[in-house]
Amino acid sequence: MEYMLLWRMLPLLALGASFLFLFYVQNYSSKLPHKECSLLPYQRYWIASKRIVTPQGVISGAVEIKEGKIVTIVKEEDRHWNSKEGHVVDYGEAVVMPGLIDMHAHLDDPGRADWEGFPSGTKAAAAGGITTLVDMPLNNFPSTMSQETLKLKIEAAKERIYVDVGFWGGLVPENAFNSSSLEGLLNAGALGLKSFMCPSGINDFPMTNINHIKEGLSVLAKYRRPLLVHAELQQDSESHLEIKEGSDDPRLYSTYLKTRPPSWEEAAIKELVTVTKDTRNGGPAEGAHLHIVHLSDSSSSLDLIKKAKSGGDSITVETCPHYLAFSAEEIQDGDTRFKCSPPIRDSANKEKLWEALLEGHIDVLSSDHSPTLPELKLLDDGNFLKAWGGISSLQFILPVTWSYGQKYGVTLEQLALWWSERPAKLAGLELKGAIAVGNHADIAIWEPEVEFDLNDGYTVYLKHPSISAYMGSKLSGRTLATFVRGNLVYKKEEHAPAACGVPILAR
Numbered sequence: 001m002e003y004m005l006l007w008r009m010l011p012l013l014a015l016g017a018s019f020l021f022l023f024y025v026q027n028y029s030s031k032l033p034h035k036e037c038s039l040l041p042y043q044r045y046w047i048a049s050k051r052i053v054t055p056q057g058v059i060s061g062a063v064e065i066k067e068g069k070i071v072t073i074v075k076e077e078d079r080h081w082n083s084k085e086g087h088v089v090d091y092g093e094a095v096v097m098p099g100l101i102d103m104h105a106h107l108d109d110p111g112r113a114d115w116e117g118f119p120s121g122t123k124a125a126a127a128g129g130i131t132t133l134v135d136m137p138l139n140n141f142p143s144t145m146s147q148e149t150l151k152l153k154i155e156a157a158k159e160r161i162y163v164d165v166g167f168w169g170g171l172v173p174e175n176a177f178n179s180s181s182l183e184g185l186l187n188a189g190a191l192g193l194k195s196f197m198c199p200s201g202i203n204d205f206p207m208t209n210i211n212h213i214k215e216g217l218s219v220l221a222k223y224r225r226p227l228l229v230h231a232e233l234q235q236d237s238e239s240h241l242e243i244k245e246g247s248d249d250p251r252l253y254s255t256y257l258k259t260r261p262p263s264w265e266e267a268a269i270k271e272l273v274t275v276t277k278d279t280r281n282g283g284p285a286e287g288a289h290l291h292i293v294h295l296s297d298s299s300s301s302l303d304l305i306k307k308a309k310s311g312g313d314s315i316t317v318e319t320c321p322h323y324l325a326f327s328a329e330e331i332q333d334g335d336t337r338f339k340c341s342p343p344i345r346d347s348a349n350k351e352k353l354w355e356a357l358l359e360g361h362i363d364v365l366s367s368d369h370s371p372t373l374p375e376l377k378l379l380d381d382g383n384f385l386k387a388w389g390g391i392s393s394l395q396f397i398l399p400v401t402w403s404y405g406q407k408y409g410v411t412l413e414q415l416a417l418w419w420s421e422r423p424a425k426l427a428g429l430e431l432k433g434a435i436a437v438g439n440h441a442d443i444a445i446w447e448p449e450v451e452f453d454l455n456d457g458y459t460v461y462l463k464h465p466s467i468s469a470y471m472g473s474k475l476s477g478r479t480l481a482t483f484v485r486g487n488l489v490y491k492k493e494e495h496a497p498a499a500c501g502v503p504i505l506a507r
């Protein structure tokens with residue numbers, strides 16, 4: 001009789017057990033990253049190399065990664081690490097460096113995704129060793145200048161980004177005196193704000209004056225987040241107004257150069273340093289920080305920044321690879337791929353930029369990757385005055401800085417400082433920017449000595465490779481692999497099947 005009861009109960013028991021099993025699998029597996037996020041099927045593993053760039057210097061050894069974070073770093077000589085404890089990926093002599101953080105890129109998504117877009121831009125980033133991008137609030141449509149428009153960005157990024165992406169919000173006349181609007185944007189997670197002191201090239205992103213900037217800083221002080229400023233102030237007395245269609249040849253680079261002299265940068269920075277005084281200790285905007293983007297003028301503009309820094313202002317400055325790689329003398333007439341603002345100046349200016357970077361007066365590097373449609377670059381026409389201003393570079397920033405930096409003795413540690421550690425600090429990314437225990441396992445593996453020709457045979461992931469000023473050049477430094485939070489997102493011309501980058505929102 002009891003046996004009979006047991007037999008009858010069996011199907012019920014089996015059903016219960018399978019429910020329990022399903023419950024377990026669902027709950028447990030949801031905690032594991034999607035296996036399509038990574039080209040490496042391990043949760044826990046070691047990366048070994050003879051050249052690992054840490055804040056304490058370059059070491060030979062191994063880094064242990066567990067569930068997306070760096071948990072151990074050991075030197076070769078301290079052989080406590082036991083390879084049996086996990087899978088080891090041995091990269092030999094290749095360099096293991098913190099992934100690059102490009103704090104200034106325009107991915108134009110949503111609204112102008114045909115210019116670049118999150119999938120193409122972040123695939124290019126991953127292929128170039130970049131593990132985090134901070135996206136600019138303009139060139140996408142609508143511009144990111146409110147809580148609602150930031151939400152559109154986050155929505156557009158969903159399952160479409162291959163690396164992590166943070167967002168700057170826009171400071172524009174419309175929101176500058178509306179602190180609740182700015183606070184809404186900052187509360188929604190913007191890592192800081194960005195504004196222009198000259199026309200931005202995009203009608204729906206109008207320029208700010210120094211009063212707007214002062215207001216922006218006072219709101220940012222409370223959040224301890226930065227304001228990034230495009231520092232060029234149009235000087236009517238000179239230059240561009242005198243350039244009339246027909247009298248100066250718009251195909252000559254020298255014509256374009258005359259339209260944006262260094263005095264524009266100098267005038268903007270002169271105004272900025274009157275308000276950065278507020279950021280000093282005890283000042284009314286203490287806690288805010290002003291960051292000058294893409295400095296080109298290495299003379300008077302830089303002197304003003306140095307003076308403000310020495311006075312205790314919270315101010316930093318970046319330059320970009322194109323100002324370090326190219327000089328005005330080399331730009332061919334009609335080659336609008338090189339048009340950007342502020343413009344690329346002469347070679348003496350370039351030498352001084354390098355000097356300032358090496359001496360620490362320029363703090364950080366960024367790409368200012370600002371693509372567009374090839375037809376708006378006017379490559380056939382070659383009209384420098386009408387072509388889109390912006391350089392396409394994202395995938396190449398590491399080999400460009402490395403290749404052009406050879407002449408100046410640039411070291412791996414310097415690259416890590418300019419491209420990872422300092423941008424992480426500026427953007428407030430606490431767990432990124434260095435190979436250190438507890439940090440996200442955001443890692444670039446690359447071979448500095450390997451040369452390549454950036455020609456049609458090279459796999460470029462940017463949406464419009466033809467508009468990049470770097471096409472046709474020979475560079476050294478090939479990316480082998482890129483890890484984002486422990487996921488192997490790129491390996492030798494292959495991306496992970498799923499886009500598992502996450503939006504980074506300030507809290």
Ligand SMILES: NC(=O)N[C@H]1NC(=O)NC1=O
Nearest residue numbers: 200201340341370389390
């Ligand atoms: N709108 C936009 O991306 N402008 C950028 N392009 C450029 O060359 N400088 C910039 O500020």
Ligand SMILES: [Zn+2]
Nearest residue numbers: 230293294341
């Ligand atoms: Zn700019």
Ligand SMILES: [Zn+2]
Nearest residue numbers: 104136368370
């Ligand atoms: Zn820009």
